[in-house]
Amino acid sequence: MSKNTVTITDNRTGKSIECPIKDGVHGPSVIDSRNLYKELELFTFDPAFVTTASCESKITFIDGEKGILLYRGYPIEQLAKNSSYLEVCYLLLYGELPTEDQMKNFRGSICQHTLLHEGLSNFYKGFQHDAHPMAMLVGVVGALSGYYPDAMDIKNPEHRNMSAIRLIAKLPTIATRIHKYLIGQPYVYPRNSLDYVSNFMYMMFSRPTMDYEFNEKANRALEIMLILHADHEQNASTSTVRLAGSSQAHPFSCVAGGIATLWGPAHGGANEAVIRMLHNIGHSRNIPKYIDRFKDKNDPTRLMGFGHRVYKNYDPRATIIRESCHGLLKDLDMSQMPLFETAMELERIALEDDYFIERKLYPNVDFYSGIILSALNIPLNMFTVMFSVARTVGWVSQWMEMMNEPDLKIGRPRQLYLGNSRRDYIPMDKR
Ligand code: SDX
Secondary structure, X not given: OOOOEEEEEEOOOOEEEEEEEEOOOOOOOEEOOOOHHHHHOOOOOOHHHOOOOXXXXXXXXXXXXXXXXXXXXXEHHHHHHHOOHHHHHHHHHHOOOOOHHHHHHHHHHHHHOOOOOHHHHHHHHOOOOOOOHHHHHHHHHHHHOOOOHHHHOOOOHHHHHHHHHHHHHHHHHHHHHXXXXXXXXXXXXXXXXXXXXXXXXXXXXXXXXXXXXXXXXXXXXXXXXXXXXXXXXXXXXHHHHHHHHHOOOOHHHHHHHHHHHHOOOOOOOHHHHHHHHHHHHOOHHHHHHXXXXXXXXXXXOOXXXXXXXXXOOOXXXXXXXXXXXXXXXXXXXXXXXXXXXXXXXXXXXXXXXXXXXXXXXXXXHHHHHHHHHHHOOOOHHHHHHXXXXXXHHXXXXXXXXXXXXXXXXXXXXXXXXXXOOOOOOOOHHHO
């Protein structure tokens, strides 16, 4: 019996199968159970895929116990300190940090694709002015697939790369136009002389009636936030993009599916939910009664921004973004921001409470990202749009990695059927 296997025996029949154990570079090894059904006519059962590895990947590694996050092997702390979002995009897409020439060419490619087809503006006009920005983002990005039929040749690596470039380049333009549409201001076209983040802030906040003043410290805080949110292994929205992509669907529609998934408050919608929670709490003196609600099994209210499926220790991104948050509020003379003070007190109290300690519930990246976005004057309902802009590179990198697999198969999970056994149709007059 080889040692690098797991033997699964069905004690009802005495039949056994030896499943190979596959080791990764970091993290848990996996049981390759692909022959389980063929040999034992059994499925594995793992609702919400809590302990299921859905794929092999070389892009991002997370260690939930040690609070480690690596993009292509580089620690998130070093990238947040030294890199730019566009350089991180290159790293996630192509696997290595770019040389100066490579970065210049990459930035040039992105700049060529920041504009939107003018016809796309018609999709905005169909939305009411109180539509949620994420509803608009899902619609417009999905509609984008109608403008690039050539991207359907997804077996062509050059087409796949072009789709990735187009999405990374256009998301800021699409996102800022959503904001301008909802507040009734004229769209601001991208200026390719600006870096990625400055261009975003320019399109988001400038007006034809006045010069726009850039704030380097605000730009850097946003850059760090985008870097921290760029990719995160096989989270719910990335898994959606992969599953949609496995059917060989148009990449823009796959990303629209990822955006739809990210919108949920249990996932990317948490940054917006954190701020709404802090507003509802209102003042630190109200925290204890909210803590009781978060712990009450009969109350669906959860402490938003706390807990994580993988991080059972501090989310390394939360540590970085907490420091960035402190710095930005100090730079903007907003350290006494009531929202921030309430957040700090809520974090302190929760981290001392046995309920959260026993369940290993710590602040995640969303606990602080909303405060930074509030300080940058990003409207609350645009927070998950910001997360989508950042995560687009993660979605398209994971999609490209999957599409490059020589033996790509369509994803098709099975089930444990608990419905009615076979029965015959009953005519209406006999029911
Ligand atoms: C993101 O996957 C990713 O990588 C996601 C992400 C990314 O970058 O893509 O990191 C981004 O989505 C971060 C998470 C943002 N969501 C929130 O902040 C929403 C609040 N958090 C919870 O909804 C929850 O913690 C999840 C969804 C994040 C994780 O849930 P799990 O791992 O499925 O844990 P669980 O629901 O099984 O809860 C385990 C226990 C339960 O109590 P018991 O039944 O054991 O008594 O912990 C409790 C839960 O009730 N619990 C919470 C809680 N989170 C879990 N109780 C109160 N408040 C919370 N936030």
